[in-house]
Amino acid sequence: MNVKASLPGFDQVDRPQRDKISTCIHCGLCLDKCPTYRTLGTEMDSPRGRVYLIKAVDEGRLGMTPNFIEHMYLCLDCRACETACPSHVEFGDLMERARGQIERQAPRPLAGRLLRWLVFRGLFPHPSLLRGLFRLLRLYQRGGLQRLLRTAGVFNLLPARLKDMEAMLPDLPPRPFTRSVPEYLPGQEPATRTVGFFAGCVMDGLFADVHNATTRVLQANGCGVRTPRDQVCCGALHMHAGDREQAKALARRNIAVFERQDVDVIVNNAAGCGAQLKSYVELLADDPQFADRAHRFSERVQDVSECLAQEPLRGPLGAVPKRVAYDDPCHLLHAQRIRQQPRDLLQQIPGLELAPVTDADFCCGAAGIYSITHQDMSRRILERKMEHLAAAEPDVIATGNPGCMMQLRTGARLAGLDAPVVHPIELLAAAYEVGKKT
Amino acid sequence: MEPSVLQELAAIVAPQPLLTQPEAMLVYECDGHTLDKAPPDVVVFPTSTEQVAAVVKLANRHDVPFVARGAGTGLSGGALALEGGIVIEMCRMNKILEIDYGNQRAVVQPGLVNLHLSLAVSDAGFYYAPDPSSQGSCTIGGNVAENSGGPHTLKYGVTTNHVLGLEVVLPNGDLVHFGGAVLDTPGYDLTGLFVGSEGTFGIVTSVTVRIMRKPQVVKTLLAFFDTVEAASNAVSGIIGAGIIPAALEMMDNLTIQAVEAAIQASLPLDAGALLLIELDGIEDGMEADAQRIADICQQNDCQNVRVAQDDAERALLWKGRKEAFGAIGRLTPNYYTHDGVIPRTRLPEALTRLQIISHRYGLRIANVFHAGDGNLHPLVLYDERDGEEVERVLKAGHDILQACVDLGGVLSGEHGIGLEKKNCMPWLFSEGDLDVMRRVRQVFNPQELCNPNKVIPLRGRCRCGAVTGDGTPDHETHEAVATAMQDAHVRA
Ligand SMILES: Cc1cc2nc3c(=O)[nH]c(=O)nc-3n(C[C@H](O)[C@H](O)[C@H](O)COP(=O)(O)OP(=O)(O)OC[C@H]3O[C@@H](n4cnc5c(N)ncnc54)[C@H](O)[C@@H]3O)c2cc1C
Ligand code: SF4
Ligand code: SF4
Numbered sequence: 001m002n003v004k005a006s007l008p009g010f011d012q013v014d015r016p017q018r019d020k021i022s023t024c025i026h027c028g029l030c031l032d033k034c035p036t037y038r039t040l041g042t043e044m045d046s047p048r049g050r051v052y053l054i055k056a057v058d059e060g061r062l063g064m065t066p067n068f069i070e071h072m073y074l075c076l077d078c079r080a081c082e083t084a085c086p087s088h089v090e091f092g093d094l095m096e097r098a099r100g101q102i103e104r105q106a107p108r109p110l111a112g113r114l115l116r117w118l119v120f121r122g123l124f125p126h127p128s129l130l131r132g133l134f135r136l137l138r139l140y141q142r143g144g145l146q147r148l149l150r151t152a153g154v155f156n157l158l159p160a161r162l163k164d165m166e167a168m169l170p171d172l173p174p175r176p177f178t179r180s181v182p183e184y185l186p187g188q189e190p191a192t193r194t195v196g197f198f199a200g201c202v203m204d205g206l207f208a209d210v211h212n213a214t215t216r217v218l219q220a221n222g223c224g225v226r227t228p229r230d231q232v233c234c235g236a237l238h239m240h241a242g243d244r245e246q247a248k249a250l251a252r253r254n255i256a257v258f259e260r261q262d263v264d265v266i267v268n269n270a271a272g273c274g275a276q277l278k279s280y281v282e283l284l285a286d287d288p289q290f291a292d293r294a295h296r297f298s299e300r301v302q303d304v305s306e307c308l309a310q311e312p313l314r315g316p317l318g319a320v321p322k323r324v325a326y327d328d329p330c331h332l333l334h335a336q337r338i339r340q341q342p343r344d345l346l347q348q349i350p351g352l353e354l355a356p357v358t359d360a361d362f363c364c365g366a367a368g369i370y371s372i373t374h375q376d377m378s379r380r381i382l383e384r385k386m387e388h389l390a391a392a393e394p395d396v397i398a399t400g401n402p403g404c405m406m407q408l409r410t411g412a413r414l415a416g417l418d419a420p421v422v423h424p425i426e427l428l429a430a431a432y433e434v435g436k437k438t
Numbered sequence: 439m440e441p442s443v444l445q446e447l448a449a450i451v452a453p454q455p456l457l458t459q460p461e462a463m464l465v466y467e468c469d470g471h472t473l474d475k476a477p478p479d480v481v482v483f484p485t486s487t488e489q490v491a492a493v494v495k496l497a498n499r500h501d502v503p504f505v506a507r508g509a510g511t512g513l514s515g516g517a518l519a520l521e522g523g524i525v526i527e528m529c530r531m532n533k534i535l536e537i538d539y540g541n542q543r544a545v546v547q548p549g550l551v552n553l554h555l556s557l558a559v560s561d562a563g564f565y566y567a568p569d570p571s572s573q574g575s576c577t578i579g580g581n582v583a584e585n586s587g588g589p590h591t592l593k594y595g596v597t598t599n600h601v602l603g604l605e606v607v608l609p610n611g612d613l614v615h616f617g618g619a620v621l622d623t624p625g626y627d628l629t630g631l632f633v634g635s636e637g638t639f640g641i642v643t644s645v646t647v648r649i650m651r652k653p654q655v656v657k658t659l660l661a662f663f664d665t666v667e668a669a670s671n672a673v674s675g676i677i678g679a680g681i682i683p684a685a686l687e688m689m690d691n692l693t694i695q696a697v698e699a700a701i702q703a704s705l706p707l708d709a710g711a712l713l714l715i716e717l718d719g720i721e722d723g724m725e726a727d728a729q730r731i732a733d734i735c736q737q738n739d740c741q742n743v744r745v746a747q748d749d750a751e752r753a754l755l756w757k758g759r760k761e762a763f764g765a766i767g768r769l770t771p772n773y774y775t776h777d778g779v780i781p782r783t784r785l786p787e788a789l790t791r792l793q794i795i796s797h798r799y800g801l802r803i804a805n806v807f808h809a810g811d812g813n814l815h816p817l818v819l820y821d822e823r824d825g826e827e828v829e830r831v832l833k834a835g836h837d838i839l840q841a842c843v844d845l846g847g848v849l850s851g852e853h854g855i856g857l858e859k860k861n862c863m864p865w866l867f868s869e870g871d872l873d874v875m876r877r878v879r880q881v882f883n884p885q886e887l888c889n890p891n892k893v894i895p896l897r898g899r900c901r902c903g904a905v906t907g908d909g910t911p912d913h914e915t916h917e918a919v920a921t922a923m924q925d926a927h928v929r930a
Contacts, residue, residue: 022771022821026472027764028511031575032551041483041529041549042457043510049465056464067461084574086700086764 007064007105009057014244016054016097024051024089033084035363035381036074044071047081047091054098064102072098074374076367076381077240079334083361092335093282096239103242177208178229185215187224188314194224195307196263196300198254200273201233203402207270210402213429214269214304220432221314223307225267231257236276240368244283251280252290255297266297269304269425271401272368275335277301303332304425305400309341312348318434319351320427325394325419326354327385327408328361329401342400342424349431355392359385364399366407382407386415398424439479439523443500447482447524450492454530457481466525469510469517470572472822473774473832474857478505478519483530487605487613487643490526494641495611497524497887505889506641508549508580511572513775514856516584516636520891526641528579534558535644543602543619544649548579548642555647564649567594570852571760579642585634587852589685589716589759592810594650596852598633603646606632609639609888619646631878636854637889639882653718656684657728658746658755661735662709666690666805669711670785672738673809676715677782679734681727685716686810690789692769693762693806693817700765701758703751709741713809714759762806763817770802770819774831777853778842782812791841792816799834801827813851814842840865855893863894 010016030047031037037046044053044067053071056062072095081091178199187194195218199211215225231254235247254277258266268274278301284294324346332338339361346352365371365381389397389408397408397419408421448456457463463477479502484490497504503523510517519525532549539562546555552573556565569588570576576586582604587596594600603617617629632639663669669688676686689697689712698705705712713735717727732743746752758765766773780788789805792814796803802819816838820831839849839862849859849866863872875894882888 019771022823023767025764025767025771025773026468027470027572027767028509028575029572029761029764031509031511032553033574041527042462043465044462052465053461062461062464065461067459071461086761087767088700089767 006066007069007102009060009063010098010101011105013104014097014100016058016094016101018058020090020094021051021055021058023087024048024055024085025087026052027087029086030081030084033080033362035076035078035080035365036377039377039380039384045074047085047089050075051089051091051094054094057098064105069102069106072102074377076330076363076365076370078330078363078367080330080361080363083334083337092279096242096244099240099242100244101242175208176204177211178204178227178231180208181212181215181227183227183229185219185225185227187219187222190222191224192222193265194226194263196258196261196266197225197227198231198234198258198266198268198273198277198301199227200268200270200402203270203273207402207405207423210269210423210426213423213426214267217308217425217428217432218267218304221308221311223267226261226263228257228261234273234276236272237368239276239279239283247276248283248287251283251294252287255280255284255290255293258297259293264300265307266301267304267307268301269400269423271303271329271332271336272403274301274303275331278336303336303338303341303400305332305341305345306336306338308428309344313345313428316435316438317349317428317431318436318438320349320431320434321351322395322427323353323355323393324396324398324427325357325389325392326360326424327357327364327389327397327399327404329399329404330363330367332400333361342398345428346398346424349427352427352431355394357392358388360388362388364404364407364411366401366403368403371403371407371410378407382411383415386411386417389419390415390417394419396427397421398427400424439502440500443496443502444480446496447480447493450496451482451484451489454483454485466507466510467518469507469512469515471513471515471775471856471858472772473828474515474518476518476520476522478525479522481507481525481527483527485530487607490528490531490641490643491607491611491613493524493526494607494609494888498610498885501885501887503887503890506548506579506583506637508577508583509551509572509575511576512580512584512856513777513853514584514636514850514858516854516856516889516892517580518857520857520889523887528577528641531643532577537649539564539649541619542649542651543646545644545646546578547644548577548582550578552576552578552581555649559649560652563652565652566600566647567650568597568600571763573760578645578647582633582642582645583635583637584852584854587808587811587813589687589714589756589808591808591813591852592686593682593684593718598630600648601629601633601645602648604629604632604642605644606640606642609883609885613643614640617646634854635882636856636893638879638893640888653684654720655724656716656718656752657724658752659713659715659717659728659731660705660744660746660755661713661715661732662706662741662744663711663713663735664739664741665710666789667786668739669713670789670809672713672735672740673785674783675734675738676731677810679730681717681730683715683731683810684718685714686808687714687759688712688805688807688809689714689759689762690805692802692804693766696765696768696804697758697762699768700761701754703754703758705758706741714755759806763815766804766806766817766819769804771821771823773804773817773819774835775853776814776816776818776835776838777850778814778816778839778847779851780812780814780842780845780847782810784845784847785809785812788814788841788845788847791845792838795834795837795841798837799830801830801834803834808851811851812847836862857892860891860893860895 034046043049079092235250238247278298280294281298284290364385365378371378405421458480467475467477503521506526507517528549531547533547536545570586581597585597804817807815820827843865
């Protein structure tokens with residue numbers, strides 16, 4: 001974020017909480033797990049340093065200076081520090097609150113404000129607009145315009161950021177998932193339960209294949225799947241960018257939507273969304289009307305791997321003879337503490353070999369819109385990641401978050417690594433597909 | 439600091455930038471010990487020995503103090519720029535330069551994270567033995583400076599037992615080499631002298647260390663007791679029986695509670711103390727030793743003994759031990775870690791004294807320590823926002839150290855003296871002893887620019903510049919200034 005002048009200290013609205021700040025005992029055990037500290041070695045860009053800066057602002061020793069703001073935004077919000085921290089510092093919450101303070105207090109240049117408003121308030125909260133945008137994008141990809149422009153090298157004329165965004169786009173499916181499936185899909189007999197499915201916004205438009213794979217695998221395991229059409233974006237992007245108000249509005253909407261469905265579990269397959277859905281309980285803790293409802297909601301949210309790992313997978317699973325490098329999405333591993341389940345599921349697939357990956361628990365540099373806002377750092381982190389992935393010599397790379405999938409695809413392309421990047425659930429769906437045929 | 443000096447500095451470390459922004463100076467004002475704070479003027483990140491030497495020479499030319507810093511996990515304020523000046527942050531010099539499995543040694547840069555060395559040689563069946571609980575973050579350079587130990591020190595010794603040779607930039611900027619590729623080299627043991635000098639004898643730029651073969655088998659036991667006394671007696675019993683475990687660690691009830699909250703390993707929350715005991719070596723005789731240990735624990739009223747069933751459980755238990763300090767952070771906003779060593783036989787007495795101190799000052803004290811070698815780590819819990827409580831913490835700390843000395847022990851097992859315990863050194867050493875130390879220091883660090891004012895209360899040249907009428911240094915004024923400065927830092 002580009003702020004020229006210093007802002008005063010924190011005000012009282014969603015202020016980083018003093019008790020949470022003081023759980024940091026400055027031991028430094030988190031340092032080596034932080035991607036920005038590992039890359040730069042600067043204490044201000046370590047978890048300990050960031051908490052110390054937040055503390056300094058809280059105590060009035062420091063204002064929200066441009067440097068302070070930059071250190072806050074250089075954080076990937078990957079939460080690796082939370083997993084590493086023995087003192088249980090709730091780093092994500094502190095960081096989101098600090099950013100919220102900056103966002104509310106910062107006078108942004110008009111153009112920037114307008115763009116943010118358009119994206120965060122005008123676009124993401126409105127599924128129909130998003131779908132429209134995705135339709136346009138698809139037209140652009142299918143109509144040959146993309147190939148034409150790519151071959152003509154037109155993108156080389158664009159600013160680097162736009163060019164990279166363009167290159168990161170996956171091939172778009174013909175229709176968003178929520179428009180292409182019935183609201184209820186029955187589970188295979190013996191059907192044991194009904195789950196709600198959270199489809200998200202970006203996933204819905206860009207990764208309908210992953211959604212289809214998810215529902216197929218759930219159905220094969222006896223789950224009926226309800227996908228309410230009036231659900232909206234989870235609000236994670238808003239939250240990381242500090243727009244807590246809009247995040248709260250989206251949370252209330254989703255809570256109400258899923259209250260109308262009679263489901264025990266709310267399944268999702270995008271780690272970033274899942275982490276956000278699980279944090280509604282904290283987000284709305286001060287809202288008397290929604291605190292309890294948020295609690296009931298968050299309690300029921302499960303990542304698809306979490307949901308499926310509760311019982312052994314039902315057969316028949318066909319062989320998928322591939323060497324797979326599984327890379328932990330930060331918002332699955334660090335924010336939701338899900339490490340083993342996806343690996344266990346993959347290991348149930350006959351013929352599949354899990355390759356050990358060094359630093360699989362390390363961020364890939366995607367981090368929501370970070371790869372666009374802090375491209376340089378994002379790329380440096382990605383390069384390291386690709387070295388480790390390449391060393392694992394995989395046929396396929398698997399990771400359970402759309403942002404990470406796009407980032408790793410970019411990484412594979414840049415590194416010349418010939419391995420498709422898929423969601424683990426797609427490998428499971430493939431195994432069921434093979435199983436059916438044999 | 440003069441802008442021209444900063445420019446010269448920038449030219450030396452280019453293209454790495456200098457840090458001088460107030461936000462940066464703020465976060466470098468302390469290390470793992472937060473009671474004392476002192477911001478530097480500038481932080482540099484050298485990437486080569488030559489750059490380190492050039493920075494040090496420049497500091498000498500301009501009479502600017504400097505201090506090396508690794509990961510800043512030190513617990514005695516060793517990496518603070520007590521008198522401002524330059525922090526030389528070594529973390530970018532973090533490469534493994536050479537691994538020689540045949541001769542069981544590796545040459546590494548000082549900014550390498552301790553654990554990264556073990557990970558790098560692990561596939562070949564080796565590891566680096568000194569394992570401070572902070573090993574996931576702290577650097578080999580910091581370990582050399584502090585002569586760090588860890589849970590496995592009991593059997594394998596501390597850092598100095600594993601350092602074969604050093605490349606050092608002396609405080610005047612000259613490059614020298616101590617030791618060599620083997621443990622015993624002719625001449626004075628300057629490596630031994632340097633290890634543990636807490637950054638006051640110069641800056642290490644490369645370290646030759648021993649790497650060891652991983653033991654064939656490892657067995658980890660947990661024994662739970664009603665009281666700390668019973669556990670202490672078991673410790674004496676085990677060592678008395680001639681068994682040398684690889685590690686022998688104790689936690690008291692407060693620590694057990696915090697650790698259980700952190701790792702969920704089904705530790706009994708009502709146990710007064712637990713011992714974490716590890717045996718390693720060859721298969722032969724291991725089972726018998728484990729049984730003897732279990733018997734000794736039983737004789738000392740132990741509640742029960744649990745044996746780690748697999749590597750995963752073993753790793754979890756060690757994670758609990760290594761993160762115990764941090765886990766205490768769940769119970770309190772701040773804590774003050776002490777590091778006294780007492781003769782092992784006097785453990786029960788020492789723990790009783792600690793209880794009395796805890797009552798006297800109305801402060802909670804958690805204990806987690808290397809019981810096998812009598813290295814206590816009483817953690818005094820407090821809240822730094824409560825000024826009056828901080829006063830009590832400092833007094834309690836004083837009493838704790840006094841108790842260690844009374845029981846025939848020393849001030850520091852492994853965390854160093856640094857700034858924090860400097861003024862207690864006269865309890866342990868006579869003026870004559872201290873004078874030898876000062877003279878050694880004088881040889882290495884005559885200008886007193888390299889990590890000034892740490893470890894021993896200094897005489898001689900003082901940075902406050904006070905002189906008496908006849909031009910000799912004015913000790914009294916110096917002491918007064920130093921005390922005032924320290925007080926100011928404590929309050930900052
Ligand atoms: C949670 C926790 C657990 C700990 N457990 C242990 C333990 O079990 N055993 C133990 O011994 N210690 C322990 N410590 C203390 C600390 O981790 C060690 O002292 C460690 O060696 C410090 O390493 P560092 O890289 O963080 O050094 P820093 O804290 O950065 O510096 C420490 C000292 O080393 C000097 N120094 C750093 N690099 C160099 C260099 N290249 N050349 C010359 N001097 C240098 C500094 O000037 C300073 O005086 C623990 C600390 C914490 C926070
Ligand atoms: S965030 Fe946690 S691990 Fe990091 S310094 Fe603070 S207490 Fe230690
Ligand atoms: S969230 Fe990630 S990037 Fe941010 S401080 Fe923690 S570990 Fe570092």
